[in-house]
Amino acid sequence: MARTVLPNGNGGRVLLLDSIAEILPEDAGWLVVSGSHGGISAAQFAIAVPLCGCFFNDAGLGKDNAGIAGLVLLSYPAATYSHASARIGDAADAWAAGMLTHINTAGRLAGLREGVSVQEAVAILR
Numbered sequence: 001m002a003r004t005v006l007p008n009g010n011g012g013r014v015l016l017l018d019s020i021a022e023i024l025p026e027d028a029g030w031l032v033v034s035g036s037h038g039g040i041s042a043a044q045f046a047i048a049v050p051l052c053g054c055f056f057n058d059a060g061l062g063k064d065n066a067g068i069a070g071l072v073l074l075s076y077p078a079a080t081y082s083h084a085s086a087r088i089g090d091a092a093d094a095w096a097a098g099m100l101t102h103i104n105t106a107g108r109l110a111g112l113r114e115g116v117s118v119q120e121a122v123a124i125l126r
Contacts, residue, residue: 001013002017002018002091002092003016003018003022003073003121004091004092005014006018006095010052012027013030013031013052014030014031014032014033014035014122015027015030015031015032015065016032016034016091016092016094016095016096017032017033017034017035017036017055018034018035018036018090018091018093019034019035019036020032020034020036020038020042020045020046020054020056021042021043021045021052021124023045023046023048023049024049025037025048025049026052028049028083029048029050030051030052031036031052031053031054031122031125032046032051032052032053032054033055033058033076033091033094033095033098033118033122034046034054034055034057034091034094034123035040035086035087035088035089035090035093035094036056036088036089036108037056037057037058037059037062037066037067038056038057038058038059038067038068038069038070038071038080038102039059039062039066039067039068039069039070040066040069040070040073042056042069042070043069043071043073043078043112043122044070044073044077044110045116046070046074046078047073047074050076051063052076052077052125053076053077053078053079053107053110053119053122054074054077054078054123055078055079055080055081055094055098055100055121055122056070056071056078056079056080056081057080057081057083057086057087057088057089057094057098058070058080058081058082058083058101058102060081060083060097065066067080067083068080068101068102071102071104071107072104072105073104074104074106075106075107077103077104077106077112077125078103078104078106078107079100079101079102079104079107079121080100080101080102080103081094081098081099081100081101081118081126082100082101083099083100085097085098085099086098086118088105092125094118095118095119097117098117098118099115099116099117099118100112100113100114100115100116100117100118100121101114102114110124110125111124111125112125
């Protein structure tokens with residue numbers, strides 16, 4: 001699993017994680033771009049660490065919108081990007097090509113909107 005800190009991102013505080021399961025307590029305060037789906041199980045990892053924001057793959061939504069169900073659990077800005085724009089499990093691809101599809105309430109209040117790129121969304125949250 002890749003864990004990459006991006007240079008010049010929010011003071012060096014943008015983290016790419018292929019799996020949200022790799023998040024650590026010391027990642028608190030970072031913006032995280034995850035390759036994981038945005039389901040309940042993924043959100044449970046993200047809930048454990050207070051982030052400035054987090055992005056997940058929508059995984060094609062799935063049955064009962066399971067691929068985005070975890071967004072409502074997060075109190076900080078969070079969104080999913082399209083499975084058609086970036087590979088599931090590949091945070092670098094999400095950073096390079098991800099386009100937002102679904103946004104939680106905190107994300108909307110922070111200015112995130114569907115159709116913007118993950119990079120644009122990170123810039124909004126800085």
